[in-house]
Amino acid sequence: MEVNLKNHQxxxxxxxxxxxxxxWNLFRPHTLTxxxxxVAIGTALAxxxxxxxxxxxxxxxxxxMLIQIATxxxxxxxxxxxxxxxxxxxxxxxxxxxxxxxxxxxxxxxQYTLAAAFLLGLYLCQQSSWWLLPxxxxxxxxxxxxxxxxxxxxxxxxxxxxxxxxxxxxxxxISFFLQTETITSLSLLVSVxxxxxxxxxxxxxxxxxxxxxxxxxxxxxxxxxxxxxxxxLLMMMFIxxxxxxxxxxxxxxxxxxxxxxxxxxxxxxxxxxGFRRHIAPKALMPAMVATAQTNTIFGLALAMSLLLxxxxx
Numbered sequence: 001m002e003v004n005l006k007n008h009q010x011x012x013x014x015x016x017x018x019x020x021x022x023x024w025n026l027f028r029p030h031t032l033t034x035x036x037x038x039v040a041i042g043t044a045l046a047x048x049x050x051x052x053x054x055x056x057x058x059x060x061x062x063x064x065m066l067i068q069i070a071t072x073x074x075x076x077x078x079x080x081x082x083x084x085x086x087x088x089x090x091x092x093x094x095x096x097x098x099x100x101x102x103x104x105x106x107x108x109x110x111q112y113t114l115a116a117a118f119l120l121g122l123y124l125c126q127q128s129s130w131w132l133l134p135x136x137x138x139x140x141x142x143x144x145x146x147x148x149x150x151x152x153x154x155x156x157x158x159x160x161x162x163x164x165x166x167x168x169x170x171x172x173x174i175s176f177f178l179q180t181e182t183i184t185s186l187s188l189l190v191s192v193x194x195x196x197x198x199x200x201x202x203x204x205x206x207x208x209x210x211x212x213x214x215x216x217x218x219x220x221x222x223x224x225x226x227x228x229x230x231x232x233l234l235m236m237m238f239i240x241x242x243x244x245x246x247x248x249x250x251x252x253x254x255x256x257x258x259x260x261x262x263x264x265x266x267x268x269x270x271x272x273x274g275f276r277r278h279i280a281p282k283a284l285m286p287a288m289v290a291t292a293q294t295n296t297i298f299g300l301a302l303a304m305s306l307l308l309x310x311x312x313x
Contacts (some may be wrong), residue, residue: 026095026106028072031292034167034198035064037299038191042175044306045190050180056127059120060175063136066117068167071143073110075154077103078147084209084216114140128178135170142166155218159206160199168195189253193241193261194302197295200237204291207231207275208284231275234291238268241298257305264297 039061043052080096080103095101121136142162146153153159172191177183206213206222207230214223222230245261248254267290274287 022095022099022101025099026073026076026101026109027069031072032065032068033292033296033299034201035068035171036061037296037303038168038171038194038198039064039175040303041190041194041299041306042172042187043179044303044310045172045187046176046179047307047310053179056124056178057175059124060178063117063120063124064171066113066120067140067143070110070113070117070140071146073106073113074144075147077106077110078152082152082216084212114143124178128181132174132177135174139166139170154202155213155220157219157221157224160202160221163202164195164197164199168192168198186253189248190302190306193244194295194299196237196241196244197298200234200241201292201295203230203234203237204271204275204284204288207234208281208288212281227279231272234275235272238272238294242268245302254305255309257308258302260301260305260308261298263301264294267291267294267297 039057043057046052076095096103096106118136118140121133121140125132125136142153146159146163153162169188169191172194173183173187176187203222206220207227210220210222210227210230213220221233225233242262242265245254245258249256249258271287271290271294274284274290278284278287
């Protein structure tokens with residue numbers, strides 16, 4: 001493990017632990033369901049119309065997870081570089097500021113991880129269509145520019161929308177396309193609620209970090225709206241996701257099994273209550289966790305409902 005002694009700063013351990021948990025936390029594994037869920041939904045959606053291709057499913061899943069891990073590491077590096085993270089920061093991996101891993105090491109690992117995802121993407125293109133290449137490159141670019149570059153997307157009002165589209169709609173549609181070699185209105189419609197809930201995770205993150213982000217001159221949607229309006233928008237994002245499911249069921253797009261997604265509703269209620277009652281970042285952590293759990297439970301339930309529909313056709 002490389003330690004940056006030359007540029008060592010107070011608050012960063014010069015002799016970090018070599019415990020594997022340091023690297024595990026760097027990947028932020030609790031966030032990776034945001035990659036698994038869309039791939040599962042897109043694949044489950046394809047089963048009634050196409051023969052299951054397990055190799056493409058697993059490669060797509062791994063590539064998506066690697067892009068997200070790389071994004072997490074870019075975020076770790078650039079948030080430290082831009083002065084957003086310190087030892088007291090809440091909700092971060094903390095590999096640099098608490099575990100003492102050299103920033104250059106994190107940046108190098110993120111680049112290698114993104115390169116590995118690119119190689120897997122080439123395999124997927126070779127097995128399906130080379131039209132996937134520009135789409136995949138755009139997603140990888142978003143992973144970098146979300147935190148990196150002179151104008152990080154995470155510091156703009158577009159962070160929620162771009163993240164939701166790339167990690168929700170795009171991953172679901174690509175996963176569906178890999179199995180069916182086509183894109184349908186069904187795959188687009190079903191991707192909407194998951195895209196909204198992934199955006200909600202970013203909104204929750206920006207609500208927690210609102211004061212610190214504002215001090216650093218960032219212009220997130222939460223800052224522009226204000227805390228109360230941003231919390232109300234988060235609530236509306238939850239409501240829209242469930243209403244969208246009801247609309248899909250009511251119009252016959254998906255079956256009544258789609259009601260399984262409502263098992264996630266208590267987590268959404270917990271999240272909203274938390275953001276309405278608290279302001280301090282530490283006090284908001286349970287609400288943030290509930291927001292992420294809402295996306296995970298909702299997405300897995302939606303994938304399961306699609307599988308049950310397939311099995312009981």
